[in-house]
Amino acid sequence: MHTVAVLALDGVLPFDLSTPLGAFALTRLPDGRSPYRTMVCAPADEIDAGDFRLRAPWGLDALADADTIIVPGCADPSAAISPEVLDALRAAAARGTRIASICVGAFILAATGLLDGLRATTHWLGAAELAALYPEVEVDPDVLYVDNGQFLTSAGAAAGLDLCLHMIRRDHGSAVAADAARLSVMPLEREGGQAQFIVHELPPSPDGATLEPVLRWLEENAGRELTVGEIAAHARMSTRTLNRRFREQTATTPVRWLHRARIRRAQYLLETTAYPVDRIAAQVGFGSPTAFRDRFKRQVGTSPHAYRRAFQGAPVPGR
Template sequence: MPGIDGFPPPTPRTARACAYAPAMHTVAVLALDQVIPFDLSAPVDTFGWARLPDGRELYDVRVCSVAAEVSAAGGAFTVRAPYGLETLAEADTIVLPGAADPAAPLPPEVAEALRAAAAAGTRIASVCVGAFVLAATGLLDGLRATTHWAAADALAERHPEVTVDANVLYVDNGQFLTSAGAAAALDMCLHMIRKDHGSQVAGHAARMSVMPLEREGGQAQFIVHELPPAPAGATLEPLLRWLEANCDRDLALEEIAARAGMSTRTLNRRFREQTGTTPSRWLHRARVRRAQHLLETTPYPVERIAAQTGFGSPTAFRERFRRVVGTSPRAYRQSFQAADQVRPRSH
């Protein structure tokens, strides 16, 4: 029979172990103006689910801000912050949700408080475009970080001292952590809970959040892998359309060059100039795009999709697909296939 919050009732042995419970860990979630609601609620809920087997809480989660109230992104409601900025100095972990305008100037008092907390050894984590807040303090300089894939280029351009990796769900540098889109905040928070209190507590928090403790793949599977475009009016534009339409064929570089009416050497140079990549890489990306579409919209087996996308063999298809998308064709299909395309089980 389940006990408190889904844990089994404590036995005398677990009760004795819980008598030596760790000290309460304070998590400060900083709500800046125009805070993104899900970014704010994800760490509040996930840390809130962390319990010892006897039901005792492990984290004291406090929402704090510069002002008593801040607007949520979109203006649908306001967020009342019970705690002020001084909470950052008292916290063991600080979480920075994203805001609607990630490029908005960071209030000097916030930057100063975050740097002071970091100097004291406080763990600081960002959610989605909250990485812009953390990067603005200079604390990510020289480190690897992530953010939502759609904002990754902007983060890299705004903060060139930060190595931005748009292909992962979160990055743990020890004291500083960053997560990708808002849902990746759950992955990052579960990771921190597991580091703090072990897999049993983290697993329980994952179940209560209806999340796997670890997700396969990374952020790359959610990225729309656009083909490198040619500039408007570029001479290669007709060739690119032909390549996309014929990507199921085994196309040698010589055949592509003949189609374009140029030598292979000239073709490679023009491709670099107009798309920033090689014909081979462009063609592989086109094949992966078509494979994604087939996985999402058809029940075809991997062998058939490999043949229809020009990969030659299922093994080559799986290897290239994982390299580009970050997960397997099967896992991608499970995540993105429309419900009406799922084959009924045989009885």
Template sequence: MHIVAVLALDQVIPFDLATPLEVFGRVRLADGSTPYEVRVCAVGDTVEAGAFTLRARYGLDTLLAADTIILPGCADAAMVVPEKVLDHLRKAAAGGARVASICAGAFILAATGLLDGLRATTHWLAAPDLAARHPQIEVDPGVLYVDNGQFLTSAGAAAGLDLCLHLIRRDHGSAVAADAARLSVMPLEREGGQAQFIVPEQPPTPRGSVLEPLLSWMQENTDADVTLGDLAARGGMSIRTLNRRFREQTGTTPLQWLLRARIRRAQHLLEATDQPVEQIAGQVGFGSPTAFRDRFKLIVGTSPQSYRVAFRKS
């Protein structure tokens, strides 16, 4: 059982605290089993959380038994973190625990020194303060989350959901993460400009629209060599009308929609098969492996091979 310890300090932000409890707590594997045990731990028996007071079931020693530690933000980002908390976090990390922060929780993680020399993010309003307090950290306020392997940080509010889904995907693959996303009424992972492991959002298919048959065909035929004229003809409309309706109903162009569908299909093949990258490139409609690698890197933020190493399940 993978233990997820969520640290609740005084002034913890309730949304940040609840996010990992709900997301990890609802995960189910194909056989119906629960892969995560979520534990809320604190320094003392009770924690002040603004509108309410909570009683934590576990103490700080839970951090040392955890496989993953989540650090929710606190209302006062400048608060002094108790040294015993920092000491437990450092020991847990030294023992191999994965540590992730949500929103202003980055300040807690930064105080341990574990982010020194790494890239990190936090809520964009707090980013200048984090950078000023911890100049050893490369603070990027323009992304949803940053994955450094063992240490991860996310921006505010809903970005915490993105981070938790990303961790589930790392642990159990896209199918399990997709189920967790649906329970949270979230896309699997939003496009957010992250430099490592962006997972492009599933191209939308507006139900009941005149585009639905065409979009379904495109989704099922990502390997097809088609032009804009071919798509317009298949949809029974002019190129101008096709472009206009795509903009209205999907927010993008037909070819961009198709490219994202192809990359999404490629991600599945990289995770689920041993097929060479060159073979996958052809299967998802790219004329050359080089063109595939370039487009994959542009959308996902890493190479197909690196993606496979990170997300392939044995």
């Protein structure tokens, strides 16, 4: 039987903790047997999980018996981790134990050095901080999970369930994983490379930047087919000066800033209306629905239809 140990630390996120326990506990082989044994391990007898306190039945020494260790996220991902926890994870890795993180649990795994030189992901809100704290880790904020073989990382809590199902499928095949997914009321087909659904903020400008009035005007007129010349004329600048100011104050170009504003508006319309995609493309300023779909896919990481399905759930007339 495969032993899955879930590591619990102070501040552990309850959903991150319960996700692997539920996924592996629900798994059954075709003959009805359970292939997994789960246990919760912690460095202390009692763990503070915020809304409640948790008594862990096993200590860190039990990690030596684990075939897989799951590292859930904690409320403060940048908090210092005790050396004994880091040493226990490093020792497990040296034994060949599979180690996976859920959400910001990637910070704990990165602190061990085990992710150095590897691609990894975490919740998109923490991706920049993870990359800054651990520059040796190649942080990819645009995927649901990353499988490096022995070390795996996932994005938010829901992506943690995707990762657990992926490991179950890797261990016992698609049929067993599909059954576990059905019991979790979860689709099996979400692959690790699928994008996290990120709200792409507009590139910021410094306080008091001279472009602020132009940026406001651009956002208000994003539905128009504007050229750089028209933007420059409104700003009363030459196109050369306009491009230079944009690079200095937003770290991007006027056209890219405008596309970002249009896509953000499109995300809102896909979430809140039943408008056909072609209508949304025209409404947000793309002359061609094909160009809109291509730009949306490149910027958001998924298609407009898939984005709408994720945020509206039920079929939308006129898609």
